[in-house]
Amino acid sequence: MHTDRSASANYLVIALLVSVSLIIVLDRTGIASSLQPITGTLYAWGILLAAFSLLLGVFNAGWVHLQRIFLGETNWPHSVALVAALVVVLASGLLSPFGAESSLTEWLFDAIIAPGQATLFALLAFFMIAAAYRLLRVGRNGGGWMLAGALLMLTAQAPAAGVWMSPGLTRFAGWTLDVPVMATLRGALMGGSLALTLIAIRYMFMTK
Amino acid sequence: MSVVRCPHCGTANRAGSNFCNSCGTELRAAEERAADERAVEPRRQEEETAAEPGPPPAATPETPQPKEPSPGLPAAPQQPHGLADQPWLRMEFGGTDSAPPFDEEDDSARAATARLAPGIQGLLAPVRVSVRSAGDDEPAARPRSPDIPAEQMRLVRQRMGSPPILGQAEQLWSLPASPDLRLPWLFLALGLAILLPALLALPLPRGAPAQWPGVEDAFDVIQGLPAQANVLVYWAYDPAAAGELDEAALPVVEHLLQRRARMSVVSLLPGGPATARRLIERARLEWQRSENLTAAAESAWVIPVQYLPGGAAMLAHVAQNPERVFDAEQQERPDLAVVFGAQAEDVQHWLEQAAPLNRTPVIAVTSAAADPILRPYWNSGQLSGLVSGFDGAYSYQSLLADRLPRLERSAALDRQVVLQDWGLAIFFLAIVLGNLAAMFSRPPEP
Numbered sequence: 001m002h003t004d005r006s007a008s009a010n011y012l013v014i015a016l017l018v019s020v021s022l023i024i025v026l027d028r029t030g031i032a033s034s035l036q037p038i039t040g041t042l043y044a045w046g047i048l049l050a051a052f053s054l055l056l057g058v059f060n061a062g063w064v065h066l067q068r069i070f071l072g073e074t075n076w077p078h079s080v081a082l083v084a085a086l087v088v089v090l091a092s093g094l095l096s097p098f099g100a101e102s103s104l105t106e107w108l109f110d111a112i113i114a115p116g117q118a119t120l121f122a123l124l125a126f127f128m129i130a131a132a133y134r135l136l137r138v139g140r141n142g143g144g145w146m147l148a149g150a151l152l153m154l155t156a157q158a159p160a161a162g163v164w165m166s167p168g169l170t171r172f173a174g175w176t177l178d179v180p181v182m183a184t185l186r187g188a189l190m191g192g193s194l195a196l197t198l199i200a201i202r203y204m205f206m207t208k
Numbered sequence: 209m210s211v212v213r214c215p216h217c218g219t220a221n222r223a224g225s226n227f228c229n230s231c232g233t234e235l236r237a238a239e240e241r242a243a244d245e246r247a248v249e250p251r252r253q254e255e256e257t258a259a260e261p262g263p264p265p266a267a268t269p270e271t272p273q274p275k276e277p278s279p280g281l282p283a284a285p286q287q288p289h290g291l292a293d294q295p296w297l298r299m300e301f302g303g304t305d306s307a308p309p310f311d312e313e314d315d316s317a318r319a320a321t322a323r324l325a326p327g328i329q330g331l332l333a334p335v336r337v338s339v340r341s342a343g344d345d346e347p348a349a350r351p352r353s354p355d356i357p358a359e360q361m362r363l364v365r366q367r368m369g370s371p372p373i374l375g376q377a378e379q380l381w382s383l384p385a386s387p388d389l390r391l392p393w394l395f396l397a398l399g400l401a402i403l404l405p406a407l408l409a410l411p412l413p414r415g416a417p418a419q420w421p422g423v424e425d426a427f428d429v430i431q432g433l434p435a436q437a438n439v440l441v442y443w444a445y446d447p448a449a450a451g452e453l454d455e456a457a458l459p460v461v462e463h464l465l466q467r468r469a470r471m472s473v474v475s476l477l478p479g480g481p482a483t484a485r486r487l488i489e490r491a492r493l494e495w496q497r498s499e500n501l502t503a504a505a506e507s508a509w510v511i512p513v514q515y516l517p518g519g520a521a522m523l524a525h526v527a528q529n530p531e532r533v534f535d536a537e538q539q540e541r542p543d544l545a546v547v548f549g550a551q552a553e554d555v556q557h558w559l560e561q562a563a564p565l566n567r568t569p570v571i572a573v574t575s576a577a578a579d580p581i582l583r584p585y586w587n588s589g590q591l592s593g594l595v596s597g598f599d600g601a602y603s604y605q606s607l608l609a610d611r612l613p614r615l616e617r618s619a620a621l622d623r624q625v626v627l628q629d630w631g632l633a634i635f636f637l638a639i640v641l642g643n644l645a646a647m648f649s650r651p652p653e654p
Contacts, residue, residue: 028524028564036528039524039528040525040528040529043521043522043524043525043528043529044525046518046521046522046525047516047517047518047522047525049518050517050518050519050522051517051518054517100481100482101485106482109447109479109482113447113479114447114450114479114483115447117446117447117448117479118447118448118450118451120448121448121449121451122451125398125631126395126398128635129394129395129398129634129635129638130391130394130395132635132638132639132642133391133394133638133639133641133642134642136639136642136643137642137643137646138643138646139646139647147639147643150639151636151639154632154635154636156418157417157418157576157599157632158415158628158629158632158633159415159416159417159599159602159625159628159629160415160629160632161415162415162416162417162418163415167418170418174420174421177579177580177583178583178584178587181580182580182583182584185580185581
């Protein structure tokens with residue numbers, strides 16, 4: 001299964017990846033701007049490849065779930081629902097001259113996809129209130145700081161707070177975001193990036 | 209079903225797996241080692257049998273005997289042991305392979321051929337949790353590292369697999385157990401706080417959201433656009449975030465329509481174009497209503513909306529080739545780029561991939577959660593304007609209503625402000641209740 005042929009293919013893929021990366025880096029850094037037509041072509045190929053991989057993914061998902069249905073594997077009714085939905089949505093777009101803007105596709109988007117996604121996202125509010133109830137407590141380690149920060153941001157963003165509170169509170173919240181929070185965030189990003197770079201160098205050039 | 213044990217965590221994985229389902233350790237080497245061991249085992253048994261006195265094993269039809277060397281030819285080299293059941297490996301083997309193509313015990317090869325694209329496991333093959341068969345219940349043999357003691361390795365794995373503990377663990381665990389949580393009541397209160405004001409129009413001192421810096425700059429940039437300006441719109445949200453982003457995007461799109469900007473929309477999300485078409489249509493209706501325009505006057509004006517697969521790398525393609533998204537006669541550089549993004553990364557991708565290529569001013573319309581991360585980009589001038597969340601939407605609507613009297617402020621946004629106040633009040637209540645519950649449920653000190 002793991003032969004020299006697959007290793008050669010891997011090296012070929014790596015060589016292609018390095019070549020394409022090099023061309024794009026030379027173009028983007030301005031070292032060789034004449035490469036722009038080539039990078040444009042590469043980007044266009046990227047769109048084609050992405051579209052193909054999307055199709056391949058659809059066929060692969062359909063194939064896998066059809067197998068699950070025919071073999072009667074666990075939860076095969078779920079696969080039936082998936083394949084049926086896939087066929088209906090595909091047919092609604094492919095069979096209509098309006099394509100993705102056909103009336104059935106638009107109805108599927110308005111009646112199923114959009115409400116479903118919005119509902120799942122709205123559940124975030126309930127997770128957040130559960131987290132606020134359980135975690136924003138003074139007694140925990142660092143809980144006081146977290147509680148103070150959360151209260152400050154909630155108050156500064158509450159529209160009604162503008163009636164009773166001083167506008168200085170909003171300015172203080174803005175300063176908090178701009179200076180200490182941003183400094184911490186950038187420090188963490190910088191540290192993470194340096195660590196990632198070191199790990200990459202170690203992985204590439206050190207055997208142990 | 210045959211399995212292969214992960215040498216790292218001991219999980220039983222399906223034979224043929226390239227990586228462990230549990231920890232991701234590469235299993236190919238382990239499987240090859242196991243295959244070697246399987247090949248060595250019969251050899252060892254043969255050696256043990258050969259060492260015992262007794263008659264030589266009788267030849268069977270399936271195991272052809274080595275031919276006698278022909279006179280005059282050098283003797284064939286001694287074949288290694290262990291080939292009794294693999295006659296095709298013998299140099300003198302001239303028959304056909306009568307063995308089944310795959311080992312009956314090993315279904316990995318069959319599984320590989322059953323895949324749509326064999327050999328690309330992990331990318332296309334479904335993730336399957338190992339099925340434990342009879343004999344799998346024995347504890348997995350944990351490999352012993354020559355350098356690190358097993359007990360220390362176990363501790364490391366335990367630490368790596370458990371959530372991080374901030375500060376001193378003793379202090380954290382010494383807290384009292386959580387009080388009897390009444391989360392369903394909190395959920396009910398939150399739901400009612402949103403539903404009742406929305407249904408009954410409950411009054412509340414509404415106030416006005418804070419006007420964060422960046423909103424007025426965005427307004428001024430759009431207000432300063434020439435007529436028929438080319439505006440490239442990167443649409444990076446779908447219905448999941450439309451509840452917040454639609455309200456923030458609506459006044460901006462309405463303002464662009466009012467300025468007669470020629471918009472072209474591109475999205476990397478499958479649900480993006482449909483979301484964009486709906487919001488633009490909503491903005492167009494609002495604009496026509498507020499300016500008493502007839503639908504026929506603008507019906508011929510179609511805004512192209514495209515979906516591009518390929519991820520963030522394609523943004524550079526859009527910036528390099530504006531004709532890819534604009535009409536044929538609009539191949540010049542866009543006058544403005546507007547990013548409607550639910551996440552800070554969407555705006556960052558545009559600023560990194562596209563903005564350096566076409567040097568077009570960029571305005572970001574984002575969620576409130578993305579605002580703190582994007583604000584430094586506005587401070588540094590990389591963003592020409594920043595409108596975020598309900599606060600930004602309310603501020604932009606107020607600017608539209610103040611400076612362009614023909615455009616009215618959306619009543620939906622006013623209602624949203626009241627709902628936001630009620631929701632935040634419930635959050636305050638939950639925090640207070642949580643602290644009170646923890647305070648009164650603390651056990652007496654010994």
